[in-house]
Amino acid sequence: MKDTTLVVAGMGTLAAGTYAFRLSGQLLRARITLPPRATRLLEAAAVILLAALVATTALTEGHGFSGFARPAGVLVAGVLAWRKAPFLAVVIAAAAVTALLRLLGVS
């Protein structure tokens, strides 16, 4: 590691900034009274963020494609979840399918 002071400064910035993000949304929410429709939209916005997060973490690595093994595992998990399989089965299936494909040489 090059410069400890600089790394500590970077870590401090990231930690403090992240806490500020976590706090500011709540403070905004507490300050305004929202009609029920807006509340529903905000919840939907969180689900939409999470859906985008699923897509990017399943399919990409850095700025490119993650390879087939991981999205295949997540796809199987998605199908199982849609068919109301237990959460444990869904999560284990994702890891197992991905690991199996990699074992077979599929990246």
Place this chain on the structure above:
Amino acid sequence: MRSIWRTLDRKVLADIGLACLAVFFIGLSYGAVAVASGFPLWVPAAQSVLVLAGASEFLFVGIVAAGGSPIAAALAGLLVNSRHLPYGLALPTGVTGRRWGRLLGTHAMNDESVVFALAQPDPERKRAAYWACGLGVVVCWPGGAVIGGLIGSAVHDTSAFGLDAMFPAVILALIVKDLRDTRMLRAAVAAAAIALAAIPFLPAGLPVLLALAAVLLLIREPAATRQPGPQPAVARAGSTP
């Protein structure tokens, strides 16, 4: 604390436990990767406690290890973590705790605790699920990072076990019930498409934020539920004499 166990049923608690176990495994690989890229153990240890947001920590370590400036790495990490602002907007007031408890409750905000809270039907259970999962992650993420850093190279190749598929699977399993609504599904697919299209061009974190534009698809309420206005009410009254 005791009220968490009373409020949530066994199944939800088991699911939260599993999600935290997945966080622990990802933490293992984080600690191992950080130490393998030349950081002393205290860096992933301190970051996992103070930042407590996995993707941004991986990114920070990756950028600095590749020779980037730690400040630039911190800004990149902040971009990734900016999604916590809309999370805070989405959570009903009080879920993250009150007064002093909220200091910790705010820190415990992460993808998993938010998604478990949203999945619960009422404020009481939302709060209990948020705290159970949030505190679980507060323990499991740093725990995994430190143990991963200590055993280092032994767990370096976690990709062989498919552990990288667990995070998206956990989140997907928890939002699937929302996606049964056709309009929500359409918006979610649009969001995924926007994020994926932006990935090659934008820095990490921005594509997911950009995907928020898909909310526009939901702005117009379906005609049936738009307003319990006077006309339909009269019609209904008329049809049931």
